[in-house]
Amino acid sequence: MNKSSWCYCLLLSALLGAPWALAEQAADYSEQVPLQLSGTGPWYRLEVPMALQLAARHADLRDLRVFNAEGEALAYALTPASALPTEKRQEAALKWFPLLGAADQAAPAIRVQRSTTGTLVEVTPEVQGAAEQVRRGWLLDVSTFDQPLHRxxxxxxxxxEGFQRFSIEASDDLQHWSNWGEGQIARLSFANERIDQREVELPGTKARYLRLLWLAPQQAPALVSAHAVSIERSAAVPPLVWSQALTGQPGKPGEFSWELPLSLPLERIKVALPQANTLAPVSLSARLQGSPQWQPLGRGLLYRLPQDGKDVLHDEIELSGYPIQQLRLQVDPRGGGLGTQQPQLQVAMRATQVVFLARGSAPYQLALGQLAGQSAALPLGTLIPGYEPARLATLGVATVPAELPQRLEHEVAAQVGSDWQRIGLWAVLLAGVALLGGMAFSLLRKPNAAQGD
Structure with a gap:
């Protein structure tokens, strides 16, 4: 083997021996957390506690991994923690009146009698001709239910039995009707089993009267009951995760500051008010990422005061969700301050959820805390083929041991700076590769120089 080939082999060995050529291991991360699984897999979801968020080296959790018992890194996705929308239903029983008319009549003609409030008292058909009268449908009085109609x-x-199809029309005056589409109800029996489909979708707007006209067959069944349903849905907002209490560092009189291990998109803070009869006007400011100056975040009034025999507590201030690492609280002395103890602060941010595919053997563990970590997260739709948002709530659940968050909070409370040991190792490796590359280049040039002589 000539010198040139030997140098190529030496350089290739050095490159293959570098850390990026090796499979990731849990030991490469500063924190390894055991996971406890429940429910049905193979996909599991974990809402990341604030303690783990603070133990990471990157706010976006790019340095997070999940490993199985064989030490293999598992496929995972990161997503905002799910918050199912709340649904509040209001129902009202309705009066109903038969609509009689000829089978081929588009809409039966009726005479109505209403009370002063608009409630129907009597509905009678206007008989036209000698055609046989059949029950074409029903008129529903919704005038006492002043809510949007959803069902x-x-x-x-x-x-x-069978399927019942009908048109739905709405009116406020029994003269002008709006088409609300068609509805279908059904009752099917088989082998002592019965299936009922009794609810019909409505557009979610208000109306005083509804007219239901049967399509096929045109003889409407006899109603036993009719209910209007209004549904109020609240927007789904990911829940907050809170840190443990962090003790502030005093500065000037009435001034306290806190420094987190990394910049996080904070949504809210909570200041402990242990003493009764506390009233504290405060101002909050922060050093935003890359800025040496304190930037005002807002003002608030914190208090713990008696009212009707019990304490009324207001100890939170909302923030905008901008990344913050350093916070400063200034207390107006005219309110009497926060007491003799150093104030404690809790911070909160929107929760993140880890969803992973549990391949291999348990126990599984979550690892994080690597300065040079790069994201390996997949899109949720790739991790779970055919994924739909409603499916997230059906996945198995992963949790961390109950005592873990407190231990991590204490470990990261004073964590500031870099992983100098890892940076030093990378520096030595890169310097070695550069030296080998220089040697190879030098040896490759010598034959050419000799030929020139």
Whole structure:
């Protein structure tokens, strides 16, 4: 083997021996956390506690991994923690009146009698001609239910089985009608089993009267009950995760500051008010990332005061969700301050959820805390083929040991700076590779120089 080949082999060995050519291991991360699984897999979701968020080296959790018992890194995705929208239903029983008319009549003509409030008292058909009168549908009085209409729930006589299709129209004056589309209800029996489909979707707007006209067959069944349903949905907002209490560092009189291990998108802070009869006007400021100056975040009034025999507490201030690492609280002395003890602060941010595919053997562990970490997260739709948001709530659940968050909070409370040992190792490796490369280049030039002589 000539010198040139030997140098190539030496350089290739050095490159293959570098850390990036090796499979990741849990020991490469400063924190390894055991996971406890429950529910049905193989996908599991973990809401990342604030203690783990603070133990990471990057706010976006790019240095997070999940390992199995064989030491293999598992596929995972990061997503905002799910918050299912809340749903509040209001229902009201309705009066109903039959609509009689000819089977081929588009809409039966009726005479109505209403009370002064608009409630229907009597509905009678206007008989036209000698055609046979059949029950074409029903008129529903919704005038006493002043809510948007999202559902209509009907019950009808047991002898009428099969599918029932009808048109839905709405009116406020019984003269002008708006088309709300079609509805379908059904009752099916088989082998002593019965399936009922009794609810019909409505557009979510208000109306005083509803007209239901059966399509096929045109003989409507006898109603037993009719209910209007209004549904109020609240927006789904990811929950907050809170840190443990952090003790502030005193500065000037009435001034306290806190420094987190990394910049986090904080949504809220909570200041402990241990003493009764506390009233404290405060101002909050922060050193935003890359700025040496304190930037004002807002003002607030913190208090713990008696009212009707119990304490009324207001100890939180909302923030904008901008990345913050250093906070400063200034207390107006005219309120009497916060007491003799150093104030304690809790910070909160929107929760992040880790979803992973549990391949291999348990126990599984979550690892984080690597300065040079790069994200390996997949999109959620790639991790779970055919994924739909409603499916997230059905996945198995992963949790961390109950005592873990407190231990991590104490470990990271004073964590500031870099992983100098790892930086030093990388520096030595890169310097070695550069030296080998220089040697190889020098040896490759010598034959050419000799030929020139």
């Amino acid at each position: 209509l729930r009907l019950d009808w006589s047991s002898e009428a």
